[in-house]
Amino acid sequence: MSSLLRVEPFSAGFFGYFAAETVLALGLVLMIVVPNLGRGTFRVPGTQVRLPWFFGGERYSLTGRPDLPGYISVLTLLTALVLLINDLLTTWDHTTQEVLVHAVGDNSVRILAATPFSRLMEALFIGALFLVALASNDRYRSTPAREVRSLSALYNNRRQADLHILLLTCALGMTTVALAENLFVLFVGLELAGFSSYILVAFNKESKFGSEGGMKYFMVGSASSGVGLYGLSLLYLWAGTLQVDALALAWANIGQEILPYVALGLMLVGFGFKVSAAPFHFAAPDAYAGASSPIAGLLATASKAMGMVGLFRILLVITLPGGTEGSAVWLVLLGVLAAITMTWGNLAALGSKNPKRMLAYSSVAHAGYMMAALTAVGVWNLGEASLDGAAEAASEAVLTALLFHLVVLVAFKMGAFLVIGLLEHEGEVRDDRTLSGLSKRSPLLAVVMFVFMLSLAGVPPLSGFLSKLLVIMGIVKVAAVDVAGSGATVSVFGLDLHWVWSLALLMVLNSAISVYYYLRIGVVMFFDAPAVGRDRPVPRTVFTTIAIAICLIGTVGFGVWGDPLIEVCRDAAEALLR
Secondary structure, X not given: OOEEEEEOOOOOOHHHHOHHXXXXXXXXXXXXXXXXXXXXXXXXXXXXXXXXXXXXXXXXXXXXXXXXXXXXXXXXXXXXXXXXXXXHHHHOOOOEEEEEEEEEOOEEEEEEEEOHHHHHHHHHHHHHHHHHHHHHHHHOOOOOXXXXXXXXXXXXXXXXXXXXXXXXXXXXXXXXXXXXXXXXXXXXXXXXXXXXXXXXXXXXXXXXXXXXXXXXXXXXXXXXXXXXXXXHHHHHHHHOOOXXXXXXXXXXXXXXXXXXXXXXXHHXXXXXXXXXXXXXXOOHHHHHHHOOHHHHHHHHHHHHHHHHHHHHHHHHHHOOOOOOOOOOOOHHHHHHHHHHHHXXXXXXXXXXXXXXXXXXXXXXXXXXXXXXXXXXXXXXXXXXXXXXXXXXXXXXXXXXXXXXXXXXHHHHHHHHHHHHHHHHHHOOOOOHHHHOOHHHHOHHHHHHHHHHHHHHHOOOOOHHHHHHHHHHHHHHHHHOOXXXXXXXXXXXXXXXXXXXXXXXXXXXXXXXXXXXXXXXXXXXXXXXXXXXOOOOOOOOOHHHHHHHHHHHHHHHHHHHOOHHHHHHHHHHHHXXXX
16 A cells, blocks of 8 residues: 655645656746846836836847747756656655645645656656657747748747747646546646647648648537536536545445446547547547647647546546456447547558658557557456456556557657658648658668658567557456456457457557558658659758657667566556556
8 A cells, every 4th residue: 555645735845746847837937937038127107217127128139039948948848857757767655655635624635646657647748748849949940030031930930939838838737637636637737738739739820731720629629628528527416526536436336326427428528539539539630730740749649648647547546446346337338449449540541641640540540559458457347356366467467568658659659750840841741752762862861760660560679569569468468367257258269268358359450450551651761752842851950850869769779678667667557556
């Protein structure tokens, strides 16, 4: 059992336990204040005396630099990321949950909890946002005022602060989701990050594709949030609380009531949009295609992981309390959705010629893989003593694999989008001809892109292969647990397995299908001639190149040497299922 270390809001120990979050808040304040510092003055009322107040007016040469917001954003996110990784690898006491509470009389309401699980998710979110902020310094390149010669350069200078404020706001929302122990707080974090992402998708206002994609993403996202909020209100009407631990206790004694099941279904619709699960994914391809490539990478990684955190809280913590009999009530529904999502995503990707839309449908397929793993966790309730701990071990294994997949996905999925982002400096990427002959223009970049494609396809020894293998093995391990009397067994080669093993088989088949469209990118890059107007060397960019190099190291490194990260993911899985 873990102990609870209670921390009052803004108490003496608060800023120490939540240092990374404090850094993000301070960075956001600096982002707003620093670019506005200048030789501004104000007049003393009733006099002609003017006193300096160092805000507004003519900007100082340092604070008036258009690239300053980008540097502040990158430094803020990097500092927060280092603090989170330090917590995970060195100083974290895995027997302690550090909890932020709000005292109400003699009771304490749990608001946020810092656990190995929440810290891992925070590191994932901040890591993805750090890569986006780094690459955006090239994508929306700042130009010294004296050198501005075009309208686009002026636009980029004027929106530097806006872009990075949105990224830091998104970071605060995502960290809130990771730490939330109350569903209302979780919803607030989701919407804070969601509204920021809506604007980021439509940030290229001069592009009709960006505006169209952003509007579709906003409309569908708002509708799904409304449905989810309605489900949340029904849950509150039923239980009288939105505390995760209290809801888990109430669900364990649910009886024959219908209202909580209706609430659960409505909330699943809301989270289905966040993870781009079929049939709630229709806005995703347009959003990915219209957004800049770094932002599309953010949607494919961190935003998807944020939705998965919500599903974890609802499905694994609240509706799967230990000590009850039988499988999760949502088991069959989620399994069917997982099968449809992974198959739909891969089939749609087969016919997509736009690399960004292809990667969008690939993200839909990956959402199906994750939901398949989540389904496997729900096969056995974790407190069922008759299984002698076998179910707990199997569930922990598949959840560890799922968390590992979420983390490494940031490396190769974000890396692929960043490579496309380099090509966007030459113009919009609308079809795979923009990648034609890339090996002749930049052989190293073509090789790196092909490595990302191979990892997405699950080719060894890359991290994409290891993550898929662990997920498949975890599902099979769950299916192989003693299922006598469960009523859900099928015979496979003379072995009695739970039907969930079919999701592992479907993952293998869909991964085989995906090899075709991933390898097609390789064929286009290495064997086709460069397209007209794209036969010159790829534009050189410092920050995007650094971000791509980080992604490449993660893609190869976690595939060859993934044990340390797997151990961290195992600690996170234990904390979540505890």
